[in-house]
Amino acid sequence: MPECEICGKRVDTVYEINFEGTRILVCGKDARGRDVINTFGPKSSEERSKPPEPAKAPMQEELIENYGEKIRKAREALGIPVKVLAERISEKESTLTRVEKQETLPSEKTRQKLEKELGIKLLAKSQESKQFIASKKSEPVTLWDLANKDEKDGE
Numbered sequence: 001m002p003e004c005e006i007c008g009k010r011v012d013t014v015y016e017i018n019f020e021g022t023r024i025l026v027c028g029k030d031a032r033g034r035d036v037i038n039t040f041g042p043k044s045s046e047e048r049s050k051p052p053e054p055a056k057a058p059m060q061e062e063l064i065e066n067y068g069e070k071i072r073k074a075r076e077a078l079g080i081p082v083k084v085l086a087e088r089i090s091e092k093e094s095t096l097t098r099v100e101k102q103e104t105l106p107s108e109k110t111r112q113k114l115e116k117e118l119g120i121k122l123l124a125k126s127q128e129s130k131q132f133i134a135s136k137k138s139e140p141v142t143l144w145d146l147a148n149k150d151e152k153d154g155e
Contacts, residue, residue: 001043001069004026004027004029005024006024006026006030007030009027009029011027011028012041012042013040014026014027014039014041015028015030015031016036016037016038017030017036017037017088018034018035018141019034020143020144021140021142023059031033031059032103045113060125062122063122064093064124067102067106069102071096071114071120071122073134075100078118082096082100085117089110089114089117090113091110092122106122
């Protein structure tokens, strides 16, 4: 019985996919949302006519560039000092001060609490990755491509 090369699950039917430039055999779950090159194993006629469902791509968001300034302006607009905000969201005053000065990144929990308390949004879709992925639609994007993006842009 073949094994999925991603999760290790033993399955009757495996799908050959292109994974970052390499052809590998995977289970139906790991084949979802990927380009299936070939299928191997016993399958019912119903399964043959139904390709794996595409997986929903996770939203790629990252912290905005001027997060500290946005936090500070929202806090000042509400007329509250750092100490009061820190108490409201159960964080240390020193931590919030460093976040406002952009000396440190807020944790995921802290970011969510700040967004809720101040009524702001600190995440935005990553422009760089969207532009890069859009320029390479005909080929799958690999970690190697992302790591060498700056070198390619300089040419």
